[in-house]
Amino acid sequence: MPVRIQTKDFDAGAEMAALRRDNPKIGAVASFIGLCRDTNEGDVVTKMTLEHYPGMTERALEKIVAEAKARWDVMEVLVVHRVGEMKPADQIVLVVVTGAHRGEAFAACEFVMDYLKTRAPFWKKEETPQGARWVEARASDDEAAQRWEPPKSSAA
Amino acid sequence: MKIKVLYLASLREQLGKSGEDLEIPPATSTVAGLRALLMARGGAWQAALAQGKALRVAVNQEMAQPATAVRPGDEIAFFPPVTGG
Numbered sequence: 194m195p196v197r198i199q200t201k202d203f204d205a206g207a208e209m210a211a212l213r214r215d216n217p218k219i220g221a222v223a224s225f226i227g228l229c230r231d232t233n234e235g236d237v238v239t240k241m242t243l244e245h246y247p248g249m250t251e252r253a254l255e256k257i258v259a260e261a262k263a264r265w266d267v268m269e270v271l272v273v274h275r276v277g278e279m280k281p282a283d284q285i286v287l288v289v290v291t292g293a294h295r296g297e298a299f300a301a302c303e304f305v306m307d308y309l310k311t312r313a314p315f316w317k318k319e320e321t322p323q324g325a326r327w328v329e330a331r332a333s334d335d336e337a338a339q340r341w342e343p344p345k346s347s348a349a
Numbered sequence: 350m351k352i353k354v355l356y357l358a359s360l361r362e363q364l365g366k367s368g369e370d371l372e373i374p375p376a377t378s379t380v381a382g383l384r385a386l387l388m389a390r391g392g393a394w395q396a397a398l399a400q401g402k403a404l405r406v407a408v409n410q411e412m413a414q415p416a417t418a419v420r421p422g423d424e425i426a427f428f429p430p431v432t433g434g
Contacts, residue, residue, distance in 0.1 A: 227434050243433065246357055246426060249410035274433065286434050306434060312412070314426075315433025316358035327359040330403070330430030 196254040200277040223298035231281035246314035265301040267292035311338040350421035357428035363397040381415035
């Protein structure tokens with residue numbers, strides 16, 4: 194499965210090894226790991242809870258993976274995203290892209306993360322010494338995703 | 350018509366429920382119409398669903414727009430902008 198939602202931690206090395214096993218045509222493996230930070234908006238974060246919309250999450254991620262494969266010359270794309278309780282330094286998300294060459298693999302990996310951030314239905318709630326709060330969406334994430342939109346035609 | 354409505358993340362907490370099965374008038378045929386119907390409950394509903402609040406809506410687990418049609422049996426989810434990754 195190119196897309197997995199799970200509560201347990203993942204082993205990035207094992208995931209990458211499994212993804213490229215028995216395929217000597219692969220010349221590049223690009224990956225991204227998102228981690229839980231111990232600070233946000235200037236406050237200490239002691240714990241985080243991630244929730245999602247079961248069903249829609251998988252569909253949204255599968256659509257993003259399909260689009261990445263259509264837009265770049267890559268072979269395999271894997272997304273593993275955790276839900277539930279996490280502590281600072283814990284791994285949250287893994288994206289791995291394999292391909293013949295690094296350029297396409299890097300681009301596809303960044304695209305998947307930028308779209309995941311703005312289109313996949315996950316929500317973070319963080320615990321701080323001031324109490325629990327829902328993490329606010331960032332405009333910078335929208336801007337990052339916007340970069341991948343096809344250029345608007347200037348012809349009227 | 351009968352539909353299923355879900356409230357997720359911070360919206361669930363503001364409204365005090367995670368979802369409900371609803372019987373709505375056939376004239377409520379769009380996402381915007383459903384939002385207005387729920388807002389008319391007043392109180393927390395009025396506040397949480399008010400125009401200008403950053404809200405996302407999915408119909409049958411696909412992102413939707415205010416004009417997206419609502420049909421019998423649909424699953425409509427209201428939620429805040431996403432913050433995964």
